[in-house]
Amino acid sequence: MLHQGTRWVMRVSRLRAFETDAGRERFVAAFEDRQLTASASRLSRWEYGHSRGSHRLLRAYEEGTGLEPYLLFAVNDRQRRIAEDRFAGEPSVDVVQAVEAEDVYEILDRAVTARPVSGSDWYAMAAFAVANGYFYLTPANTRLLARRLIVELARSIGTGYLLRFEALHLLASMSRLDNAMLDELTAMISAGTTGMFGDAVSLILRSDPEVGRKLAEQLRTAESPVARQGYEWITEILRDRAPLPEPLLDRGEVAARREHLCQDLPAWAEAHLEVEVTKPLVDNALGGRSRLVRHEASLLMMTAGVQDAINGSLLDAFESETDPVWRTRLANLNEYLIPPPDPERLETLALAEQDPEVRRALWNSRAHARIPIEPGPGVLAQLADPTAQGGVTMALGLSGSIDQQLLDRPELEDVRGMLAWWRSQGPALRL
The missing domain is CATH 1.10.260 (434 Repressor (Amino-terminal Domain))
Structure with a gap:
């Protein structure tokens, strides 16, 4: 302006x-x-x-x-x-700071005018905004950035996802953006679109509890049925900030599974990612009691390419496991194998899976392969199942597998809006 x-x-x-x-x-x-x-x-x-x-x-x-x-x-x-x-x-801003900020302001210009912004650009701008109090974002620009970044996060794979995730986390942690971010979240929830961006919205609310409390209060008194449902969802997220402790897994079992997975680490991984560093990351990714600890460890492993070295054994370990907690942990870890080593095998496992959380993780992993999915009877059945349709829809959308014929199927009326949105966005963003 x-x-x-x-x-x-x-x-x-x-x-x-x-x-x-x-x-x-x-x-x-x-x-x-x-x-x-x-x-x-x-x-x-x-x-x-x-x-x-x-x-x-x-x-x-x-x-x-x-x-x-x-x-x-x-x-x-x-x-x-x-x-x-x-x-x-x-x-x-003074002249010296302006010189340093020139590239960042150029990124901001692109971000608010719908021109391409890569994951690394998003991260550079967010990191600069957090580090420099003079970096000004108007409320209108904050709303634009929040909506665009949330949507792009939902469509990203690989390092593009990682960088946008961290950028959103940084921006959401800035208290001076609360009100504008709050306005945008209220509009998205009232419009009923948050089902497609649930992870991103959850991240914002966990990053700043005050935003969550204000948002819950706005939705609690709203007349819209969608908004009232959003209130229940928000309060559930806020309660989950201090969840009951998850099961404390036996450290010996964690170590045994870590050794099994790490035996496939080749010489280059041992040379460049010291074993003393790599093994604790695997420990945290598998055995951490906090979801945040497991998530961060998995992201670090993905960034360093550690998963590339263990992808041969990860699905084998998952298929041979019978304990439900371990199956979930291994399925979650598999989400960070990008691109996934065996998309067809993942698809088969996801179609046969009964546990909703494990099934979601398997479909999310399959979504990171831009290989078309054939919407056969098994896929259609899960699309009609409210406990499964979120992951399946994302996998179909990111792989570019949603056509008009699929949208026209009468049994998919409840999920047609979500399918149409994914189709309108096109295949996944890699950068």
Whole structure:
């Protein structure tokens, strides 16, 4: 958003530059360098506030008119803080900080205008926002970023998922974004769309309990049946912040299974991921009493490529296991094998599985392979089952397996909206 004072400086500076042919040529060249059009109509729309500005536009004006670098940026930044009470006390960015932030603001411009943003871009922007109090996000931009990041997280696989997950975790931990994030979550829950993004919304609520409490209060008094159902879901998530302790597994059993899985670690893994580091990660991923501990250990293993070395034995260990707790742990760990080693085998196991949590984990793992799924009788039966349809729908969507024929099946009326959404988004995002 370009504030009035900024637009006045832009216009006056441009008119002065246009007094000479050399000044006009310099201005047009600065715009061309930044892939912008310096036509009279476009300039007029920016300068009179009829078109949204961007960091790239401000930099083009600065270069094209001979203003000090980042002067327009600092002027606009100061006005935004005055307009928003919560940020009025934050110091405005200085030139050195602006140089460091230039790439981040360019990412922000892309993120709020629906242009491509990779997982690494999301993470860079979120990490910068947390580390630098002067990085300003308007409430409107926060809502845009929250919705887009939640949707993209649901569609990501591999490192793209990992980076977006961490970016959302960082942004959700910033208390100064509470109100805007709260508004967006309320709208999503009221619209009944959160079933597709449940993990992402749960992450936000766990990161900041105050957001969860405010959201629950809003939904508790709502008239919409969907919103009232959302209230029950939110309160369940908040209760789960302090769940009853999960079973304490025998450490000897954990060690035995770890040794079985790690026997396939090749020499390169032992050389680059010291065994003293790798084995505790496997211990935590399998035996941690906290879901968060297991999740973080599994993410670290995925990032380091450890799972690539144990994928030959992980599904074997799962299939041979009879204890329900261990089957669940092994299935959850398999979700971090990206891409999965044997998609067809995963699909067969998921179709035969009766436990909802294990089945969800198997389908989630299958979703990370962009290989089409044939919607045969078993898949259709699970699509019609409320306890199974979430994982199956995601796997079909991320693998690009949803066509009009599937959408038209009469027995899938209850899940048709979710299938249509996944189809509209296209296959999974890898980056």
